[in-house]
Amino acid sequence: MATITKTPSSTWKAVVRKRGWPVTIKTFRTKRDAADWARSTEDEMVRGVYIHRAGAEKLLFDKGLERYSAEVSASKRPSTACGESRKAKALKKKFGAYSLAAISPCCRICSPSRSRSGAWG
16 A cells, blocks of 8 residues: 655655565655555565566665675686676666666667677677
């Protein structure tokens, strides 16, 4: 069940509580946006396709990539770690400012000239 309340800062807070799912909270500028989001979130929970994205919305791609480099790449062979760091630099340049939730499989990673050959860019 969703609860929509007005905050002291004149924004609207939607709180969705559904048994078996984490409590989900999001703030909006308009009441209509809050109600639409709450309705769609409840619908996704009922259908079993809801994905909790709060952490992914806060974490930027470049921070996640830095963490991967420090924790995972560091334990790999030096030649593999070097190759991953080169690829990470190119990816960080393109997606660094995006949140992880904003990146989807349909985002173009390869440049148009190199994508035909199948090479990574």
